Amino acid sequence: MTSALFRISFFLLTFWSLSFCAKAQETSILRINKADDLLGEGGNGFVRFVGNVEMEHKNSLIYCDSAHFFRAENKARLFGNVRIVDQKDPVITTSRYAEYDGNTQLAKLRNHVVFTNQKTTLTTEYLDYDRSGNIAYYYNDGKVVDSVNVLTSERGTYEVNIEKITFKKDVVLVNPDYTMKTNDLVYMTIPKTAETKGLTNLISKDGNTLDAKNGSFYNTQAKKFTFYDGIVETETSRIKAKELYYSELDAYYEGKEDVSVLNKERKVEIFGDVGEYWEERKYSLVHGNALVRKYFEKDTLYMASDTLISQDGESDSMKYLLAFRSIKLVKTDLAGVSDSLVYNYSDSSIQLFKDPVMWNQKSQITADSMVFYLANEELDRVLMKDKVFVITQDTLVNFNQMKGRTMVGYFKDGQMDKIDIDGNGESLYFALQADTLSQGINKTLSANIKLRFKDGAIQRVTYGIKPDGKFTPFQLVNEENSRLEGFIWRFEERPGMEQINAWRKPEEIDPNANNLFNEPEIELTLPTDEEILKSLEKRGWRPEKKDT
The missing domain is CATH 2.60.450.10 (Lipopolysaccharide (LPS) transport protein A like domain)
Structure with a gap:
């Protein structure tokens, strides 16, 4: 043209x-x-x-x-x-x-x-x-890149006027610190926030993981997360909650509803309605039907209370667990109640305050204050001060009793092995014949008393200088002379797993839960033998005929 x-x-x-x-x-x-x-x-x-x-x-x-x-x-x-x-x-x-x-x-x-x-x-x-x-x-398939993040997905919608991008199916968000996977994500390009729905999984550059069953909200610039039905796991801890907030810059977690905080180093997990955790300080505060599980190799110690504080600092004085109000303790070889409690991580001691009561096998111990020590996952010894009262039951379900100003009890294989009483000691125990017949009661006053046990029953009693003893034959035994002053049998208060589960039964973490990082990037479908044969025949191959 x-x-x-x-x-x-x-x-x-x-x-x-x-x-x-x-x-x-x-x-x-x-x-x-x-x-x-x-x-x-x-x-x-x-x-x-x-x-x-x-x-x-x-x-x-x-x-x-x-x-x-x-x-x-x-x-x-x-x-x-x-x-x-x-x-x-x-x-x-x-x-x-x-x-x-x-x-x-x-x-x-x-x-x-x-x-x-x-x-x-x-x-x-x-x-x-x-x-x-x-x-x-x-x-x-599309890819969105801005100054901070790279996002890819199979489908997407970019609403330019409101700077909103909606990503659908096989969504991956990558920034210098994290990689996130989900199937439904809304990204606001101006504040650089990402909101997901449904299953969401994230891995940080340090190997920490953040997972949510019901979506999340992520401020990519401020590095603040909110995960719903979320779990955050690091090398030393694991935090879980129905609604979980995490600030990476502050190393701070806050959880609401069905909260759990696991200290992997101490093997201590705390549960409650609301919880906070400061990772660098290793300090956590949990309240609302709080529960502790201290994991041992062969056993677990359960502790229920209203509020729990856990501190795991550098010095021994900063390694403890505090529990307040309505304390209930349950372990295979012990149970207890008190108003408040301190568990020291450094020496595995449990200190009880305000009307504490402990039970071991058929023994009951009360005092104004008491400290239990654990060794090799079992009870090792107990120190008691002021108004100490120990009651044990023998094979005939008689109540053997001991009182004193201070008392040290030692355990062996989870049972009472010996008790040393120092100051104002009193003992009352039933003399048995062949563990089947009660002969009477031995009641003794002595400044110092040493008792030795076998299979939970008193085997031998040793008194200090100038003891004052009295024997009452079985025929003269009555309720009055068979009780020391201050005797109260409180075995019906002994907590068990029924009370622990009624207080709080945590929702356990499913180790086989879906995780998008576990899905292969490419699925390879291997052909069947029939498909391979047809493919070879199309290319001229014929099976060899065998000689008859």
Whole structure:
């Protein structure tokens, strides 16, 4: 086509466009601004423009190497180096091929699509861009990159006006500190926040994991998380809650509803309704039907209370567990109640305050204060001060009793082995014949008393200087002379696992729970023997015939 003929044709096309616009004010016209060449009208009712094509539609300038312009339908097909530039918003879209509809303002871009909005870039192979709503959709894998994060997914929607991107299916968020996987994520590009729905899994660069069954909210700049049905696990701890907040910069956790805090080094796990944990200080506060589980190799110590404080500092004085109000202790070889308790991690001691009562096998111990020591996962000894009263039952269920100012009890294989009483000692025990017949009661006053046990029953008693003793034959024994002053048998108060479970039965963590990081990136389907045989036969292979 000659240059003169092209100018005439282009003039007529421009005149037609302006005339059509005057007749249809309400219709948005796709206009041709310039092109190097016009090749005439094609058989399908389009005009073909070639070389440096520039088109205009509302606030957008459209560039490409060549175009098929369907003037009757107000549409165009764009080929080669397609570029759509929004003159109002800082949005530029490029691709190798596109279709643009001037009536619906919908651009369908294909092959090497790049959608850029300031510092946010979306790349994909298949993008529909709704210019009327300023919304971009991709359908077969896309990647969004900004100054902090890289996000990929199978499908996505970018709402430019509100800087919101919705990612669907196989979503992966990567930043310098974390990698997150989910199937439903909403990312706000301006505050750089990510909100997920459903299963969400995250791994930090340090190997810490954050998992949620019911979604999360993540401020990627402030590094603050909220996980729903969430678990955060580090090398030294594990935190779980129905609603779990975590600030990485502060190393601070806050949990609500069904909270658990596990100290892996101490093998101590704390449960409650509400909890806080400061990771660097290794300090936790849990309250609301709080429960402790101290894990041993062969046993577990349970402790219920209203409020728990755990501190695991550098010095021995800063390694303890505090429990307040309504204390209940349960272990295979002991049980106890008190108002408050201190468990020292450094020496494995349990100190009870305010009307403490401890039970071991068939023994009951009360005092104003008492300290139990554990060794090799079992009771080792107990120190008691002021108003000390020990009651043990023999084989005939008689109550042997001991009182004193201070008392030290020693255990062997989980049972009472010996007791040393110092100051104002009193003892009352039943003398038995062959462990089957009661002969009477030995009642003795002595400053110092030593008792030795066998299988939980008194075997031998040794007294200090000038003991004052009295024997009462069995025929004269009654309730009054068979009780020391202050005797109260409180065995019905002894807690067991029924009371612990009624107080709180934690929801255990499922070790086989779904995790998106466990799913293979690519699934390989191996062919069957029949499929392999058919494939070989198509390529000319025939099985060898055996000689008969």
